Amino acid sequence: MTLYWIPGLIAIVIVGLADWVIFKRLKRAGCTWARVHAGAALCLYALLAVAVSLPSHRCTNAVLVAQMWMLYIFFAMSVCKLLTLGIYSLSWIGRQPRWLKTALRVVAAAAGVAAVVECGVGAWVTPYRMQVTRVTIESDRLPAAFDGYRVVQFSDLHLGTYNGDTRFVSRCVDQINSLHPDLLCFTGDIENRLNSEVLPFKHILSRLHARDGVWAVRGNHDVGGYYDWPTKHITDYQGGIALTRMEESLGWTMLNNRYRYLSRGGSKIALIGLDGYGGLPIPPDGNLGKVYPAHRDSVFKIVLHHSPELWNDAFNRATRVDLILCGHTHAMQMIFDIMGHRFSPAMFQYPQWGGLYTDGGGQRHIYVNTGLGQVGIPARLGSAVPEITLITLRRKP
Template sequence: MFFLLVIITLTTILHWYVFQAVKTITYTFQSDWWRNVLQWAYWIIALGISAYLVIKTYQLMGKGEFASSAQSVSNVMLTLIVTQLVCVVFLLGEDIFRNFQAFGTFVFNGFRDFSFPSRTTWVSGVALVAAALPLFSFVYGIKYGKYNFQVHREVLYFEDLPDAFDGFTITQISDIHSGSLKDKNAVAKGVEKVLEQGSDLFVFTGDLVNHRADEIDPLKPIFSQIKAPYGQFSILGNHDYGDYVSWPSKEAKVENFQKIKEKHAELGFRLLLDENVIIEKEGQKLVLAGVENWGVGFKEKGDLQKAISGTNPNDFKILLSHDPSHWDAQVKNNSNPIHLTLSGHTHGMQFGIETSLVRWSPVQYRYPNWAGLAEEAGKYLYVNRGFGFHAFAGRVGIWPEITVIELRKGKEPKVNYALNRD
């Protein structure tokens, strides 16, 4: 009930504030009839959206899982709130300025000829136009962005990489969240991109499903196409344990978890459960280790020391660990060095800005390493932005990712900018 009150209060405040811009614009109309029609239309639409959110949220409460209908609620709520907040930023800025103006007038004139400054039409117009940008961005992200698969490539240099693995490539995907993926044709195109990379090794870094093992069944013929010369390996993510859904019994949850593990095998993935395997090439080797989920604030089940048992500090090691907070907490300073850790989990919050000048997502306030490459003392972490989506059924600015890592022997070459000027 508290959550419903929060929704009602928040949406009412935002509706009222945005209405100030609508009202200011309509006051420029010559016709009272049009002014009244547009103002009434605004409130009918705004209150209709609020009613939809309240009714749907009430219906979903107690279901015990985040179903597709709940994703629709998230889509509407996020689109509404972000769009209106952009408008409110402009209006709030003007209100602060108007209050300073009013204070200055009062100081110099007192109550004589005092009047509070009116809103300016142009600021209200700019606010409404600016709000259209996130509105259309969210509409695009919900309709198309969630399947806008992008390939990210990284070349990483290691002086102690075995010679045979110079040029070795790894394709990584993460966070499939199969229960959310409804467009099989779009998913198939994403998997085609995976296959097009022709990498030596394929890895999947957790969250195969949202909650239930059978979510992956409709997509098994698609994902089981993924093959690589040196194998396909996977780990579990926090969603794969069934912790976020109500089960009729403890036994039902255990049975679902067992089925989850079996699904990996049915896809042709070797599931690594706190263990490691040796990848051999031309008589040389690297170690691929995988842990169960370990994350700050989430399930801390993975056992890193068990996963790398039997290895020594001189072995070249790659670790699959779903949650990137594991790297900071246990991995990067481990006494048995791990060269590269591949993670996922964050999804880049499926919302943000990534350009050559600006890189921002709300998730960065929770995860310092939330997408892409991080390095410390020669140890690397790569955080995949996720293949699928969850909760919010869309992506805005943070697109679904297919990662290709190329391992190279030696030191990273330095770019001579003097020789690369136009």
């Protein structure tokens, strides 16, 4: 059993204790709802048992999507119960005036209803919205010929989660094209497990265009490791040659540990793609020294990499990169705006989890795109709206 199971088991125990408390309180009050609650809770645990028993590394895409929905239903109902019980239990503390007990119980009920509504909106509304985040980055290293250069980034499509429904992806393509990018970059995770997930979307994604082309790198879900292939050779083929052929059939260019120069009026910038996926060891320079040996030259550099884990003090000391574009975090598909500040559970795992971060006296930048698709749970909660990023490069006077 891996360590990843431990938080899940702890959460299930907490939910189980909450259900036991609710059942005992209802039964003590002589309420007929005690049996209703017990029956509903048992159904949810049965749903969870079915979900975790499914062979997610071997099943069809439709079964995987069904598993995501089962897990989400259990997760959503558990959050609603815990929130309601947490507030309601405050009315049990000490001797309180009747009005305070009543107020706490009303607030608990309202919070529970609000949580149910948010979970519903997060599943059926928010994932099908989209936002264009506009960012301007200034640099005195940018050639004058590239002043006003428009870079559009999108990431983490996870096409399998749509189970062949192309409507939202088609809207995303139309939105991206309407931005008239000079450069279009995809920073990984086009699929959940299988290249075949992309087939219903090929005619749509092939409509993407930009003046200097569409460029892509691989994400952790693209390299074949989330499906039980018979041999490592087949796994490597699916995540290597097969994936590259499939994405290049869309008219995209894969930058798997490669670089290209983009030219304007006799000047150039470097576009560099670095492989490397969330959780895997990354050398201090992110392999940049092998991919682009002159990595400390004066050329303005844009690096495409799937995970923001590349951005650290060691990398910034070892290299001279101006802009890194990455994705991977999804902001864990949860962002909550509180008093003008954004919070996400992703912040506990990734120091850079979403948006623009700057270091080195404003000379080095990383943009973490929070993705267009969903995986794990088929929902986006709070303000975790699917994102397209438009970055305008400006030469600093």
